[in-house]
Amino acid sequence: MRNTRKGVLKAKSGETINVTAEGSLGLLAYGDIGIQLWRKERQAHHASLNSNTTPPSTSKTPTS
């Protein structure tokens, strides 16, 4: 697995879910927001691989 950083989702309970390009069951379980964040992260990661110049993506925080 590639170790991609980085966003972190925080649930109301205080639990955190890392947002990585590979995704996780936690992100899927988080529902629409988790999936959207994962896809953005994945897109950013692909873009960075393609350009080699794009900086790593920044963290996303939940809106719920």
Added chain:
Amino acid sequence: MKKKMMLIGWDAADWKIINPLIEQGYMPNLEKLINGGTIGNLATMDPAYSPMLWTSIATGKHPYKHGIHGFLQPSEDRKSIKPILSTSRKVKAIWQILSEHDYKCHAVGWWPSHPAEEMNGISISNFYQKDNGLLADGWKMMSGCVHPDSEEDRFAALRVHPEELTGQHILPFIPSAEKIDQTKDTRIYSVAQVTAHAASIQAAFTNIIRTEEWDFAAAYFDSIDHYCHGFMKYHPPKQDHIAQNAFDLYNGVVTAAYRYHDMLLGRLMELAGKETTIILISDHGFQPDHLRPKYIPEEPGGAAYEHSPYGIIGMMGPGIKKDHLIYGAGLLDICPTILAHFGLSVGKDMDGKTLDDAYVKPLNTNYIDSWEAILFNKFKSHSNYEMDKDNESAMIEQLVALGYVNDISKDFTKAIKDTENFNNYNLAKSYLFGGKLDEAISVLEKLLRENPHIPRYRFHLASCYQTKGKLKESRALVNQLKEKEYYNPIALDMMEATLLMGEKKYKEALKLLKSIEDKVDKTQSHIFTKIAKCYLSTGFRDKAEEALKKEMELDYEYAPMHLMYGIIHYQKGNHDIAIEALLTSIGMEYNHAAAHRFLGLALFNKGAYQVAADSLEMSLRFNPKNNLARAKLIEIYKTHLDQPNKAALHSQNFHQNIKGEVIIVSGLPRSGTSMMMQMLDHAGIEIYTDKVREADSNNPKGYYEHNNVKSLRRNKRWVAESMDKAVKVISNFIPHLPLVYNYKIIFMERDLNEILASQRKMLQKLGAKDRHEEYPLQVMTSFKRGQDKAKQWASKQPNVEMIEVSYSDVINNPFGEALRISEFLDQRVTPEDLIKPIDANLYRQRKEVSRLNTL
């Protein structure tokens, strides 16, 4: 305050898997729901096929009412097969009733719900998440998945395709996934598919409840069922027939599936908030242990053999009891409970009840005859929906992959016929489950006529005939199956044994069961419970108990076994053990009148009158015609609880259940019962006799007996034949009379010394030795006890009138006694006719008795 409710469906979730996972801390969110709410078993229905079950949940009705009978259906033009659709449902679903009353409703993924129905909110169909297309090709969403269709793009974008998933998603299920050659073993993709489908439902549902107003929101996840059908066979402990390599690779899938679902639940609980009542349910369970079948039968819907009969229910939220256990919940109870929760009336044509026990304050339930008769006009129902052929095929392929549907024949005529047969077979089973035996028989008879080559129709029809008491018809079908070697011989032997039991030939049945004990699948057949029934019916209670203990070791969760265990201990007078066993049985299968009745009787014997009354009332809910329970309730309310009004109400219902009247002539042997029968015969009352015992010098005018009477303890069916007739029943059998008839009992009294003398004389004439001759007092005491018990019983029954008639008074004052008897029988006979056969010569033991009295 608004009563928000979220209904979450987890197909096939089972407490037997969940409980150990919670103990290990793997399901913290469900643990919160358990501790903060009410949980219980949710009894499934037969047949346990998901589209039928989830429609029953949504409508509160049996499949024979709601119209969903399988997975597929022929197209309108009968030229092709299509998946079952929401348009096939014939009755209103909960979301339609709520929408019509302006509650904001959303439903996601319910099976079947395609095309998405119009409702006062968003509905997303059960085809929404399906990956019928490659991601690279754009993965177009099929039409009809979303209502309103203006929201299609919004929700299409939220779907997750299995090709998107990475090792991060798969490794929790299959940690050694890298060892699998995916060109040969496609099971990784099936895990990805199910995981993505659940994620799609979760994404759509969370999006709706985050962004839309809602009062009622429902989501259905088929994923646990699908993970289990694929991988339960690899779940620990390892089964002997499973290869070690496959076990090592896939033994964690089911555990990971439940952990994933706990995460889904956690997010939904977070979004629902504390003001929402959450109901989590499954439609059936899934055998996780030694009860897993080794092989799945190759018949339509065979995959359901892996299911177990109890799903789960967990409820949490405002007004719901905390840390509470409910008993007796079933799938049909969900819809009425939701309606009552929102203050709407429950249709009397709904087949379930409201789950009041889950609520701190019982629901204030109102009823209407039916919602079906009321025209709803706010939201339209779909009609003439046509599904794209490619999508149809893709959906059917997925059902085939799951094992629910056999590969569709390329011969469409045959495929259509097979589909119709499968659906009609399910319709028959659903009638049977709903207690509509005649309707089930009618459907099966038609199926058999049209398909004489299909053995399972013959087998199940034989079983129905047996339940109906048509034993000859049943035996004929079993013999046909045997002759043509159509069916598994062991299954036929099991059927033969139950037939013999139906014919009261318990010894033969026992012999047969013993002969196949080592050949049969003991867990599936529950052979030990049948053996126990044979023992119990032949008076061997200890052996019956022994057999039940064997059953208990094999399958503890078999309600009929606990019921029989409870009955045995009730009969033995071990009321504490009986109560425990009966409560266990009720916990597993609530809707069983006998279990509640015996529980009530055992509690009564313990002096717990109020709870005994509650149990008996419950038994009447399931079998209102059981006058045994009603008679005991009348006694409790009158004598122990001082509630004469309730006693009067039951008394009224008791008499409504009465089928007719029987005249009983009773008393001790040689107390003049034959003489009284003669009198009634002469007076024109029809006599119930088989004339097997002929007249002799002891009873020169005949005995007027019937052999059936001797079997009264075990067989009460014959009593119907004696309606409006007179039948002779010796006093010891009186308390075994069924309570669905009125009895006018003429109890013959005779001095016990005279009786003993008469009996002695009779035995001497017959050449037999009177072994009691030396102990007349002991024999007299025993006779007296039986007589007193019979009279005591009769005096407590609301359906029994009794007159005591002295033998000597009849001889000495025939007309006076005949007048009393005539009045007792409502002048159906005249005293003149009654006295004609009285023969004072019969009173020949008088002198003998005088001699005995002086001893």
